[in-house]
Amino acid sequence: MSEFDRRQFLQLAGVGGVVFVSGIAGAVRAADPMSPAGYDDFFFVQLSDSHWGFEGAPNPDAKGTLPKAVAAVNALAQAPDFVIFTGDLTHTTDDPKERRKRMAEFRDVVAELKTKTVRFIPGEHDASLDNGKAFKEFFGATNYTFEHKGVHFIVLDNVSDPGAQLGDAQLAWLADDLKKQAKDARIVVFAHRPLFDLYPQWDWATRDGAKAVDLLMPYANVTVFYGHIHQEHHHMTGHIAHHSAKSLIFPLPVAGSQPKRTPLPWDPAQPYRGLGFREVEAELKQAEYVITELPVQQA
Amino acid sequence: MSMIFEVNRRGFMSTAGALALSSAAAYAFAKPKPRVIKVVAKKFEFVPGEIHVKQGESITLQFTAPEVPMGFNLDDFKLRADIVPGKVTTLQLTPDKSGSFTFLCDVFCGTGHEEMSGTLIVS
Numbered sequence: 379m380s381e382f383d384r385r386q387f388l389q390l391a392g393v394g395g396v397v398f399v400s401g402i403a404g405a406v407r408a409a410d411p412m413s414p415a416g417y418d419d420f421f422f423v424q425l426s427d428s429h430w431g432f433e434g435a436p437n438p439d440a441k442g443t444l445p446k447a448v449a450a451v452n453a454l455a456q457a458p459d460f461v462i463f464t465g466d467l468t469h470t471t472d473d474p475k476e477r478r479k480r481m482a483e484f485r486d487v488v489a490e491l492k493t494k495t496v497r498f499i500p501g502e503h504d505a506s507l508d509n510g511k512a513f514k515e516f517f518g519a520t521n522y523t524f525e526h527k528g529v530h531f532i533v534l535d536n537v538s539d540p541g542a543q544l545g546d547a548q549l550a551w552l553a554d555d556l557k558k559q560a561k562d563a564r565i566v567v568f569a570h571r572p573l574f575d576l577y578p579q580w581d582w583a584t585r586d587g588a589k590a591v592d593l594l595m596p597y598a599n600v601t602v603f604y605g606h607i608h609q610e611h612h613h614m615t616g617h618i619a620h621h622s623a624k625s626l627i628f629p630l631p632v633a634g635s636q637p638k639r640t641p642l643p644w645d646p647a648q649p650y651r652g653l654g655f656r657e658v659e660a661e662l663k664q665a666e667y668v669i670t671e672l673p674v675q676q677a
Numbered sequence: 678m679s680m681i682f683e684v685n686r687r688g689f690m691s692t693a694g695a696l697a698l699s700s701a702a703a704y705a706f707a708k709p710k711p712r713v714i715k716v717v718a719k720k721f722e723f724v725p726g727e728i729h730v731k732q733g734e735s736i737t738l739q740f741t742a743p744e745v746p747m748g749f750n751l752d753d754f755k756l757r758a759d760i761v762p763g764k765v766t767t768l769q770l771t772p773d774k775s776g777s778f779t780f781l782c783d784v785f786c787g788t789g790h791e792e793m794s795g796t797l798i799v800s
Contacts, residue, residue, distance in 0.1 A: 470785075470787070470788055470790070471788060472787050472788055502785045506785030507785065507787065537785075540746070540784050540785040540786070541748060541759070541783065541784050541785075542783060542785070575752075578750065578752040578783075579752050579753070579778075579779045579781065580779075580781070581750075581781055581783055581791075585783075637779075638792075638794070639791065639794075
């Protein structure tokens with residue numbers, strides 16, 4: 379399927395009002411069939427903030443939205459190389475038993491994804507009340523790295539500490555990992571919270587996030603994808619792009635646009651408005667042609 | 678001549694020092710003590726949730742948390758503290774600007790954490 383066809387498909391494949399977002403070479407933008415066609419080296423899907431277990435007026439279809447998103451990903455004409463959930467898989471609860479029940483249910487729902495590789499990182503709702511204990515039982519490590527088709531992916535945990543810090547140990551781990559990378563390595567970072575001070579008045583920050591950004595700064599090709607703020611947002615710290623994803627439960631207001639950080643109300647006329655997931659296409663290189671001149675006859 | 682000058686200067690300096698000390702002492706007596714405002718950080722609200730203060734007024738915020746660890750973050754004044762049960766945590770503030778400023782708990786404390794905020798009103 380060509381780029382144009384796939385984008386057209388994505389627009390038609392909306393679940394309810396799910397909005398699809400497409401990104402090229404780390405620059406995320408809304409799907410636009412008039413965009414110049416690129417080619418796919420690979421793409422992945424980012425889903426975020428499903429808050430499984432949430433009940434309330436901001437989403438009367440709380441139990442149905444995540445399954446719909448799973449079905450939408452499965453319906454993509456081209457399967458992504460992998461899917462990643464960037465935190466707040468479950469809605470917080472003070473009861474450790476209930477937390478595990480929600481994680482088990484979430485795991486069962488996303489087990490329906492046809493994509494073979496599905497990765498997870500925690501959000502504060504999953505991990506801040508028990509330092510990530512339950513999350514690790516279900517989904518494994520909270521920070522890790524992996525390689526995929528020439529891209530170095532780094533997953534950071536800025537939520538298991540209830541004070542929203544990466545902590546010195548993780549920063550040292552990050553520094554150690556980065557030392558092994560070339561300065562022009564293609565690096566993608568996933569985190570739940572923004573690594574920069576987006577709006578600390580609403581807790582949209584990581585207390586020591588600037589230290590991570592400082593460590594990443596010497597590297598020329600770094601892009602950060604995160605969740606937490608339940609809306610699309612794009613920000614640059616120097617040459618490093620930071621892109622937040624929409625949620626799969628309810629949208630939150632633009633930073634500082636209202637006195638309280640309360641969810642935007644559900645609109646029955648436009649159900650699922652403001653919710654969605656994104657695909658990110660990674661174009662690694664332009665085509666390269668190796669030219670070798672040959673004589674008519676070998677000497 | 679120079680010696681005399683030196684002695685005179687020392688004498689002048691000691692006199693000036695004494696004056697400075699006495700005026701500092703007088704100022705300390707004259708300066709009002711910061712107003713103490715006690716704030717309880719409980720699940721999931723600050724009590725009081727509104728703090729009123731005049732611009733330029735010095736206050737001491739005295740925090741306690743009866744249940745679980747909490748945080749206080751008033752980003753507009755770059756003021757924050759961890760509030761640990763069993764301890765009184767104090768912060769000093771002399772606001773240099775007026776307006777309404779949101780403060781919040783920045784230590785994830787439970788199901789109602791995201792609603793745990795308050796307002797500093799500086800008039």
